Amino acid sequence: MIRNDVFQTLKPIIREHLVVCNIGAPSQELHAMDDQPSNFYMLGTMGLASSIGLGLAAAQDKPVIAIDGDGSVLTNMGTLATIGNNAQGNFTLLIIDNGSYGSTGDQPTYAGMKTDLAAVARACGAENVQTVSAQDTAAAVKAAIASDEMTIIVSKCESGNVKVPVIKTNPIVIRERFMEEVRR
Amino acid sequence: MATEMDHQIVRDLKAAGIDYVTSVPCKQLAGVLEVLDDEASILHMPSNKEDEGMGLCAGAYMGGMRPCIVMQNTALGVVVNTLATLIQFYQIPLPMLISYRGEVGEPVACQVEMALHTKAILNQLHIPTYHFHKPEDAAELPGILEYAQMASKPVAILCDASFWRASA
Numbered sequence: 094m095i096r097n098d099v100f101q102t103l104k105p106i107i108r109e110h111l112v113v114c115n116i117g118a119p120s121q122e123l124h125a126m127d128d129q130p131s132n133f134y135m136l137g138t139m140g141l142a143s144s145i146g147l148g149l150a151a152a153q154d155k156p157v158i159a160i161d162g163d164g165s166v167l168t169n170m171g172t173l174a175t176i177g178n179n180a181q182g183n184f185t186l187l188i189i190d191n192g193s194y195g196s197t198g199d200q201p202t203y204a205g206m207k208t209d210l211a212a213v214a215r216a217c218g219a220e221n222v223q224t225v226s227a228q229d230t231a232a233a234v235k236a237a238i239a240s241d242e243m244t245i246i247v248s249k250c251e252s253g254n255v256k257v258p259v260i261k262t263n264p265i266v267i268r269e270r271f272m273e274e275v276r277r
Numbered sequence: 278m279a280t281e282m283d284h285q286i287v288r289d290l291k292a293a294g295i296d297y298v299t300s301v302p303c304k305q306l307a308g309v310l311e312v313l314d315d316e317a318s319i320l321h322m323p324s325n326k327e328d329e330g331m332g333l334c335a336g337a338y339m340g341g342m343r344p345c346i347v348m349q350n351t352a353l354g355v356v357v358n359t360l361a362t363l364i365q366f367y368q369i370p371l372p373m374l375i376s377y378r379g380e381v382g383e384p385v386a387c388q389v390e391m392a393l394h395t396k397a398i399l400n401q402l403h404i405p406t407y408h409f410h411k412p413e414d415a416a417e418l419p420g421i422l423e424y425a426q427m428a429s430k431p432v433a434i435l436c437d438a439s440f441w442r443a444s445a
């Protein structure tokens with residue numbers, strides 16, 4: 094299973110919730126599959142989906158799912174220490190770990206080599222960290238949303254993207270409609 | 278040891294509705310950070326790097342809070358992309374309280390190098406920039422904080438060594 098297959102299984106579980114999605118292929122695939130006002134797409138700035146998700150979870154009570162990638166977490170690895178030390182019960186960080194920089198041509202990441210992001214997250218103080226297969230990801234995310242404990246899920250999937258268009262929605266529209274969902 | 282100015286700055290943040298602060302420390306900001314940690318109405322969540330901090334602020338803002346980042350001017354070398362593609366692109370109001378290292382009174386020569394680029398970077402990014410050089414300049418802070426919200430933009434408040442020394 095590649096990222097898009099994991100998204101297909103996640104669709105019914107996350108569509109009603111606040112989702113902050115990683116830049117590039119992940120946001121484009123989620124947008125093409127099931128565009129929702131409750132999705133915040135990152136159109137720029139690699140690596141900050143988990144930070145935005147944590148800030149959002151700290152600011153309000155609704156469940157927040159940040160969908161990040163292995164490459165993006167590696168580029169902002171300090172985020173795991175901030176998350177580990179500021180646990181928010183309504184926060185789920187899903188790291189789609191396909192061992193590659195998917196949006197830039199599937200170049201290998203260190204997460205696909207010797208670096209274990211789940212172990213890093215644990216070492217950073219996160220208490221509930223799971224490594225799951227692509228097949229088991231949806232069930233793990235569902236359980237994480239239902240629990241009042243912060244959860245970090247590392248979903249091991251295959252490298253690869255599907256061909257979808259870039260997101261042309263105006264960024265202010267993306268933000269405004271997302272904030273309306275937050276207030277709802 | 279926090280000074281009256283450190284208390285005044287945090288009082289102004291609070292009065293402007295700022296309820297979320299992230300920070301990466303600087304010697305000049307130690308007093309402000311100390312007061313922030315004692316201020317129950319402001320959630321202070323330190324970050325490891327300023328671009329990460331701006332991500333936290335963007336999330337807090339969308340969650341209904343009013344964020345502020347406390348940082349050193351050298352970090353402007355870190356956050357150019359984040360300012361342009363997150364804070365400005367999505368129009369997120371973000372006051373940046375910035376210690377302005379490398380100005381007159383600076384003991385560390387290397388700090389001068391980024392001081393030389395500080396205002397140039399802010400100008401290049403079209404970021405409204407205010408420079409506190411004397412203690413009385415801080416009287417502008419409430420207006421600046423209101424202006425950031427009104428304009429939905431990042432604004433920079435540069436506080437140099439002369440300001441901190443004269444405020445001590």
Ligand SMILES: [Mg+2]
Pocket residue numbers: 162163164189190191192193194195202
């Ligand atoms: Mg990847």
